[in-house]
Amino acid sequence: MFFERPDAGETAILVHIDFQDEQAREDPGEFLELVRSAGAEPVSMMQGSRRRPDPRTFIGSGKLEELRERLAEHRAELVIFNHALSPSQERNLEHALRCRVLDRTGLILDIFAQRARTHEGKLQVELAQLEYMSTRLVRGWTHLERQKGGIGLRGPGETQLETDRRLLRGRIKAIHKRLDKVRSQRGQNRRARARAEIPSVSLVGYTNAGKSTLFNTMTQSSVYAADQLFATLDPTLRRLEIADVGPVVLADTVGFIRHLPHKLVEAFQATLQEAAEASLLVHVIDAADPDRDVNVEQVSSVLQEIGADEVPTLLVMNKIDLFDAAPRIERDSDGVPEIVWLSAQQGRGLDLLNQALSERLAGDVLDTRLTLSPTKARLRAGLHELGAVNEEQFDNQGRSLLDIRLPKRDFMQLLSRLDENADEYLSSDQRDKPVWDP
Numbered sequence: 530m531f532f533e534r535p536d537a538g539e540t541a542i543l544v545h546i547d548f549q550d551e552q553a554r555e556d557p558g559e560f561l562e563l564v565r566s567a568g569a570e571p572v573s574m575m576q577g578s579r580r581r582p583d584p585r586t587f588i589g590s591g592k593l594e595e596l597r598e599r600l601a602e603h604r605a606e607l608v609i610f611n612h613a614l615s616p617s618q619e620r621n622l623e624h625a626l627r628c629r630v631l632d633r634t635g636l637i638l639d640i641f642a643q644r645a646r647t648h649e650g651k652l653q654v655e656l657a658q659l660e661y662m663s664t665r666l667v668r669g670w671t672h673l674e675r676q677k678g679g680i681g682l683r684g685p686g687e688t689q690l691e692t693d694r695r696l697l698r699g700r701i702k703a704i705h706k707r708l709d710k711v712r713s714q715r716g717q718n719r720r721a722r723a724r725a726e727i728p729s730v731s732l733v734g735y736t737n738a739g740k741s742t743l744f745n746t747m748t749q750s751s752v753y754a755a756d757q758l759f760a761t762l763d764p765t766l767r768r769l770e771i772a773d774v775g776p777v778v779l780a781d782t783v784g785f786i787r788h789l790p791h792k793l794v795e796a797f798q799a800t801l802q803e804a805a806e807a808s809l810l811v812h813v814i815d816a817a818d819p820d821r822d823v824n825v826e827q828v829s830s831v832l833q834e835i836g837a838d839e840v841p842t843l844l845v846m847n848k849i850d851l852f853d854a855a856p857r858i859e860r861d862s863d864g865v866p867e868i869v870w871l872s873a874q875q876g877r878g879l880d881l882l883n884q885a886l887s888e889r890l891a892g893d894v895l896d897t898r899l900t901l902s903p904t905k906a907r908l909r910a911g912l913h914e915l916g917a918v919n920e921e922q923f924d925n926q927g928r929s930l931l932d933i934r935l936p937k938r939d940f941m942q943l944l945s946r947l948d949e950n951a952d953e954y955l956s957s958d959q960r961d962k963p964v965w966d967p
Contacts, residue, residue, distance in 0.1 A: 541607040542599050543574040546588060548581065555633070556787065556820065560611040562737075563633075567640050572603045586625065587618045593625055600628060609636055613788075616665045634661060637786070649711050656704045663697050712802065728890050729778040730769075731804040733832065734813035735824040736784025739847040743813055743873035744781040747882075766803075771883060773891040775936055780807070785831045787823070794834055805837040809889055816846035816854070816870065843889055844868040845882065850875050858885055865889070895937045899954060901929040911943045 543564060545557045557574065564571050575596055583589045587610065588596065596608065607629050608622070614632035622630045631639070638658050645651045732740045748767040769779045780803045794801070804810060812828060814821055832838045849856065849872050856878025859868040866885035871878025901909050909929050912918050917935035924930060933940075944951050 539568065539570050539607070540603065540605045541569045541571050541609050542596065542603065542605045543571050543609050543611065544588065544592075544596065545574060545576050545611040546582075547576070547578040555611045557611065559787065560633075563636055563640065564609055567636055567643070569607065569609065571609075572605055573599050575599060582612070582618075585618065586621050587612065587614055593622075597626055600626060607631065619665065633788070637789075649708075652704055652708055652711070656701065656708065659697055659701050659704070663694070663701070727776055727778055728774065728808035729780065729803070729806070730809050730811055730886065730890075731780040731782055731807035732811050732813055733782055733804050733828060733837075734784060735815065735818075735828055736786050738784065738813045738815040738818075738824075739873045740784065740813045741781055743845070743847065744779065746873050746876055746879060748779060771890060772887045773934075773936060774887055775939060777808075777886075777890065780804070785828045787827045789827075789831055794831060801831075801835045801837075804832070805835050805840070807837070807840055809886070810837065810840050810842040811845055811886075812842050813845045813847050813873075815848050817848045817851035841889065843885055846870045847873050850877070856881055891936060895940050895955075896934045897932075899929075899931045899933060901931065903927050903929075905929075907947055908943070908949060911947065915939055915943065 541564060543560065545555065545560055547554060557576065561571065561574070575592065577588070577592055579589070586593050599605070600608070605628070608626060608631070610630070610632045612632060613634050614622070614630070619630050619632060638654070638661060641654045642658065645654045732744055734740050744765065744767070748769055765781045767779050769777050771777050782801065782804055810832070812825070814825060818824060829838065832840075843866060846868060849870050854870060856872070857870050858866050858881050859870075861867045866888050869878060869882045869885050871882055873879075899912075909931070912931060912933055912935075915935055917933045917939070918931050919934055920932040922930040940954075941951065943949075944954070
């Protein structure tokens with residue numbers, strides 16, 4: 530029997546099932562936040578427990594009947610599951626309930642579609658949506674399955690379903706090509722920054738951990754930040770000056786979430802590549818969240834999936850204002866900053882974060898005294914231009930005695946630009962140390 534798939538409304542019945550497998554469990558509180566972030570109006574949540582999903586309807590006949598009753602009671606137009614449904618389960622539920630059924634993956638895709646603002650973000654969301662839809666084309670619309678028969682009424686040789694699939698494949702292929710171009714452009718920009726030896730720092734973390742608030746506070750930007758899941762979707766890059774390091778590129782990336790659909794990770798590969806190829810990851814954590822350890826594991830899982838698990842990481846424990854903790858830096862056994870505790874909302878501890886970034890990124894800072902003859906006026910002027918001169922004196926022979934402090938790479942670039950020999954100014958120990966090693 531065929532039926533016309535109804536349009537989705539906003540009044541929703543939510544379904545959350547607990548399974549014995551801990552890895553398959555979802556958080557009902559986070560589910561409610563996802564639904565509200567999508568703009569739906571939840572009127573009831575049906576909860577239950579099962580050993581394993583029912584292969585036909587996911588919830589079984591008893592819960593299906595209860596769900597049908599709740600739909601009638603609340604006059605709801607939509608059912609949203611806090612789980613991934615197979616195409617056949619989604620189709621069977623829609624036939625039985627006579628309403629639109631959405632699973633967790635479809636819900637997240639809908640939120641992403643609302644949040645995308647840039648051309649790249651919209652392409653990435655569309656790709657994920659089309660690949661998700663491509664497995665769900667066998668559905669209850671009457672025009673999809675039948676070819677007309679009879680003289681003069683025969684179809685073009687394929688069903689409407691086959692036509693839809695062909696059109697989808699063509700669109701997916703076209704989007705892949707355009708995203709490859711975006712990925713190539715991003716790669717060129719990263720290589721240009723690498724040639725200029727400009728470090729890049731990517732903010733990563735669980736969604737709603739406060740990444741965008743921290744990004745705005747650090748860069749005096751106005752990236753949209755709100756107390757909702759996936760408030761920021763499109764990546765944003767800003768230039769930031771760090772003491773003893775100079776300019777760095779700070780990137781705010783899409784927030785991660787538990788069981789982030791694999792297709793979304795694939796679609797956002799171009800964006801997430803900023804994290805994979807960063808000099809340093811700043812992993813922002815909601816320190817007040819009781820599930821913070823689980824969330825950290827989920828972020829680590831996605832970082833591993835995109836090949837960013839080997840990138841050096843600085844942990845930032847955010848939202849300390851919610852439990853009245855003091856800003857501080859925790860260091861490892863070698864004295865290297867490992868964790869910074871701060872409040873991005875109140876701006877407390879940002880000086881400690883800048884200090885930690887400086888220590889992690891500066892690598893080798895040159896702090897020395899130079900003696901320059903009057904013939905080295907260009908080098909002297911270059912050092913003043915870089916703001917590297919702390920003190921300057923002159924001797925009886927007219928030579929400049931300069932106390933300088935600057936990143937070694939900046940000094941080496943200046944010498945190279947002026948065609949100067951580094952052996953004249955640096956000892957062998959200073960020359961042999963790496964220019965930059967985070």
